[in-house]
Amino acid sequence: MTECPLGAVVGVGRTADVFEAGTGRVLRRYKYEGYDATYEARVMRHVRRYGYPVPEVFDAAGPDLVMERVTGPTLLDHLLRNPWSARRLGGVLAELLEQLHEIEAPSWMPDSHGPGQAVLHLDLHLSNVIMTEHGPVVIDWRNARRGAPMADVANTWLVLATAGRFGQAWWAAVVRSSLLSSFLRHFSADELMAHLPEVAERRFTDRGVEEKDRVAAARLLQRLGFP
Numbered sequence: 554m555t556e557c558p559l560g561a562v563v564g565v566g567r568t569a570d571v572f573e574a575g576t577g578r579v580l581r582r583y584k585y586e587g588y589d590a591t592y593e594a595r596v597m598r599h600v601r602r603y604g605y606p607v608p609e610v611f612d613a614a615g616p617d618l619v620m621e622r623v624t625g626p627t628l629l630d631h632l633l634r635n636p637w638s639a640r641r642l643g644g645v646l647a648e649l650l651e652q653l654h655e656i657e658a659p660s661w662m663p664d665s666h667g668p669g670q671a672v673l674h675l676d677l678h679l680s681n682v683i684m685t686e687h688g689p690v691v692i693d694w695r696n697a698r699r700g701a702p703m704a705d706v707a708n709t710w711l712v713l714a715t716a717g718r719f720g721q722a723w724w725a726a727v728v729r730s731s732l733l734s735s736f737l738r739h740f741s742a743d744e745l746m747a748h749l750p751e752v753a754e755r756r757f758t759d760r761g762v763e764e765k766d767r768v769a770a771a772r773l774l775q776r777l778g779f780p
Contacts, residue, residue: 560572593697596697628682628684648739650706711752
């Protein structure tokens with residue numbers, strides 16, 4: 554990987570920090586010991602070839618991923634500032650998943666969540682979509698796998714329904730309900746329910762998921778009648 558001088562910190566997260574890395578570029582540096590970003594870069598290049606909205610990748614090695622800098626609020630930031638946009642944003646997420654699942658996964662992508670040949674993001678939620686002036690752009694592809702599309706949809710549903718990212722505002726429950734109803738109307742409820750326990754189990758063991766979100770996911774499964 555070509556050395557590039559790091560600039561100001563652009564963002565700090567639980568899994569990675571992001572730095573300026575020259576004009577129009579950022580470096581995403583993962584915090585996991587031994588993590589190799591080259592797989593994520595390869596996935597991003599693959600879906601980009603099919604016209605999917607992801608940042609252009611310039612280089613990757615070890616924990617570092619150098620890519621195009623995209624500017625704009627995340628869908629979560631936009632929703633918190635404009636809660637009346639919940640129905641529209643639920644539709645945006647659904648359309649991004651539908652578009653992604655039309656892309657056939659290459660043979661080098663590991664299988665996950667049953668038979669299927671589609672590319673799965675497996676972490677597509679409000680914080681991983683940036684709304685640029687040209688439209689939504691999807692980031693954070695480290696969990697991408699090949700498999701059944703409805704597993705990917707079920708994972709997004711679980712995150713939207715249980716992740717504590719709406720704060721304690723009085724309108725939070727109404728906004729979440731509107732977002733979910735708009736998202737779910739695009740998909741078969743029976744197919745989603747079939748995949749929900751499996752994706753929930755994966756979420757329970759994900760080291761990047763906060764404990765309160767694991768508890769919320771477990772309660773959702775109980776309410777839906779799963780043991």
